[in-house]
Amino acid sequence: MRVRFGYVAISLAVPEGSPNKTTTAKALESIKEPIDRISRLRRIMLENLDTTLRILKYNSAHEIHLYRVTSKTVPLATHPIVDGWDYIADGGSKWREIGDYIRTNDMRVSAHPDHFTLLNSPKPEVLAASLTDLDYHARIFESMGFEAFPSLVMHVGGLYKEKSTALMRFREHFARLPDRLRLRVMLENDDKMYTAAEVLSLCEELGCPMVLDIHHHRCNNKGESLQDLWPRIAATWSGGIPKIHVSSSKNEKDVRAHADYVDLKDVFPFLKVAREINRDFDIMVEAKQKDMAMFQLVEDLTLEAGISRTEQATIEL
């Protein structure tokens, strides 16, 4: 079975490899002319799009098929201060160029709206802001020419004192999403509130693919084993390729924080479990050292665990 590896947003090997350049609302306010504000935003965005394309080319050259684009591609995208700015139009053919590159080079690309995007919030204004953020992410993928496939990783959200009510609200708000948003969503277990078992049940009910984060599962579980969970998690992907997130603790004090690199011992037990059902899957490495950590993990697996590498960032399990 084939297992591909990828990393998040920033490449440390690519010169000027951060597509996260941004500005602040405060800095924008000091610019008087609206047209000058837009040109600053546009310049930053085009730089981010250029960096994203350079990273994708690096990925292709290094046989990396999995990548997460940054939510910061468009600076202040959903902030009221940029209201009226058509960032899709301003990106011109760049969006499509990136999408074409991804398709031509057999890549799987996703995004991860951040933790302010809360579909189960009881506050209408928070829900509205979350829908705006989902819409922003969907527009990015649409402008790249992608149909609505699972591409946005989200968490369930807050607890709001009563988990069952919070979950019910998630179901309701999720069901109300337009297809172009709902069909893009994948749900991930988090490190404090919603366990893998809970997210799995929700995903099975909603027909939504689940992204298993094995680090979060270590932080937050009720004793469920991955042996029991994994076959069901994989099943939420129907014919698609399941995806997991891996990372290691920064240290014993900051267990939930991500380390620079990924420790083999945090991943290997899962690989043994995954081997039992013969199904390809993808691994997103979430580590401070980004692509360097991803390659280190692949190397550790080949050198220390004797697993064979079929491409630079793909192993045969």
Add this chain to the structure above:
DNA sequence: TCGTGTCAAGATCTT
């Protein structure tokens, strides 16, 4: 040039 406080956003924990 370097170090550090601050930054769009919410929820939850601590006091």
Add this chain to the structure above:
DNA sequence: AAGATCTTGACACGA
């Protein structure tokens, strides 16, 4: 009820 913390990389400002 108010303030700190979470988490993160980069901006922005001051020394």
